[in-house]
Amino acid sequence: MATRHLYIARHGDADAFGNLTDTGREQARSFGQRLAHLPIDAVWHSPLPRAADTARELNIFLSGSAPVGEASELIDHVPYVPSPEEIPPSWVPFFDGYDADEAERGHKIADSLTARFAVPPDGDADIHEVLVTHAYPIAWLIRHALNGPAVRWLGLNSANAALTVIENRPELPPSVVMFNDMSHLRPDLRWTGFPTTLRA
Template identity: 60%
Template sequence: MATRHLYLLRHGAADALGHLTPAGERQAELTGRRLARLPVDAVWHSPLPRAERSARILAAHLPGATVAPAPELVDHIPHVPADPPPAWAPFFDGYDAEEAAAGERLADALTARFARPAATETHEVLITHTYPVAWLVRDALNAPRPAWLGLSCGNTALTVIEYRDTTTPTVVLHNDMGHLPADLRWTGFGPGIHP
């Protein structure tokens, strides 16, 4: 039974202009070292600079893996709930129906391309952003569309989903930061207490 292994990552920590910080480069380096023992076939990345740079750093540890952009991985809002939770209402203020529909089309393209079994055993790294990772986890769990709102992830935190023809998807890991030292964990989250 062939398995499609997806290793989902949010890009490394970035500055306000969207470029990796030194901490983000270190996060990508450490993630590459963690994944180096796997038979990775491809590294797909968002076309945004922070994701592309993360992919290049990480892929240096994955000889033989192809590295290419995937437009479906760009940072986007995958779903605008009809009645968002009050804490999220300001976030969605100003999204019109056309923008919401475009985001949903992109989210559907993301799942159509990556959230399915492959004909052969594959190991693919997807370097993207918080919301596409949340969307793929929500899809794998068959959770309602608004559930993506509660699924944040840290910079270069590892999420693994496996797809097979014979079963529903398996979420193996979510938001695992074990490859990062304490000072590089929880970047990308707001202030607060983190385990």
């Protein structure tokens, strides 16, 4: 049964201007090393520089045969703005100011993301694709794979260059193989992109 394997990562650590830091470049290279043994068919990245640069850094360690390209669906965006009844009180300030047009644009991008990538292959061959994106699109893809309500993208976060794997097969629900795995990163490279707090 043909499978679309998605190897998904948030871009490496970036500065306030959206450019990769030295830490971010090292994270991206470690991520590339993690994937080096896989038969990657394509690397897709968000249009934003921090994602494009991450894709180029990790591709150093891939076979070289996989094309690297931009996918507009991977842009950083809010995939779903909850209704007032759905918003947990602590999230209300985050969504303050989102108007209906902006919310609709974000949801259209989210729908295009799943329509393009969260589907089985067309043919009989497996597909192995790397997606370099941002925390919110990853949360949306996980929510979609688990068939959760739209609001459940909230509360899912991804560390920089952590690995999430989703598999899509014909006539079967998607499989979340792993989420936010950082085992390829040295301890000092882990947990960036999260609020500072104690970690186990």
